Amino acid sequence: KAGVTQTPRYLIKTRGQQVTLSCSPISGHRSVSWYQQTPGQGLQFLFEYFSETQRNKGNFPGRFSGRQFSNSRSEMNVSTLELGDSALYLCASSLRDRGWSEAFFGQGTRLTVV
Amino acid sequence: KNEVEQSPQNLTAQEGEFITINCSYSVGISALHWLQQHPGGGIVSLFMLSSGKKKHGRLIATINIQEKHSSLHITASHPRDSAVYICAVDGGSQGNLIFGKGTKLSVKP
Numbered sequence: 001k002a003g004v005t006q007t008p009r010y011l012i013k014t015r016g017q018q019v020t021l022s023c024s025p026i027s028g029h030r031s032v033s034w035y036q037q038t039p040g041q042g043l044q045f046l047f048e049y050f051s052e053t054q055r056n057k058g059n060f061p062g063r064f065s066g067r068q069f070s071n072s073r074s075e076m077n078v079s080t081l082e083l084g085d086s087a088l089y090l091c092a093s094s095l096r097d098r099g100w101s102e103a104f105f106g107q108g109t110r111l112t113v114v
Numbered sequence: 115k116n117e118v119e120q121s122p123q124n125l126t127a128q129e130g131e132f133i134t135i136n137c138s139y140s141v142g143i144s145a146l147h148w149l150q151q152h153p154g155g156g157i158v159s160l161f162m163l164s165s166g167k168k169k170h171g172r173l174i175a176t177i178n179i180q181e182k183h184s185s186l187h188i189t190a191s192h193p194r195d196s197a198v199y200i201c202a203v204d205g206g207s208q209g210n211l212i213f214g215k216g217t218k219l220s221v222k223p
Contacts, residue, residue, distance in 0.1 A: 105157035
């Protein structure tokens with residue numbers, strides 16, 4: 001069974017640009033969550049999508065957005081990039097129909113903003 | 115105060131030692147996760163538990179719901195166990211995972 005796939009693995013962008021990251025969940029998983037990891041703040045929850053609907057959102061500015069497609073693949077977009085957006089962005093997929101279920105993480109996309 | 119506190123932040127052990135990493139949380143949870151992150155970033159889920167104890171190979175995870183505390187134990191530690199171990203709690207109806215800052219473990223041969 002294929003794992004969670006994130007593309008690209010590495011990305012360098014310039015301040016002010018926008019970026020789109022992709023996450024393909026494990027087959028059959030309808031929940032995709034996105035996280036930002038920085039040395040200072042650790043792992044922080046961005047948002048969760050379930051069956052194409054954003055179900056939960058963390059405390060991030062509106063420059064961070066996402067969507068989920070009918071095949072459960074998800075994208076997250078960051079507009080007007082700032083230096084502080086440099087981070088490892090991880091996505092996780094799970095069954096998560098109701099309550100808790102095990103989360104499976106991708107390898108992450110390392111974004112560097114210069 | 116962070117909702118999920120881990121201790122210690124850093125841990126150095128000799129190969130073969132018994133290791134304990136602790137996690138305390140202050141919110142109501144439906145489950146607690148122990149995660150392992152190797153250099154390079156990829157995260158592996160080690161355990162998900164809501165009560166009692168789970169064992170997988172040399173790894174043991176326990177949780178005490180009343181005391182809001184969980185421990186991850188590694189028996190007969192090995193240099194390949196060197197990684198960052200992260201505790202995360204799942205609030206269930208509140209949505210998604212709240213993470214501890216992680217414990218960086220280094221096991222010396």
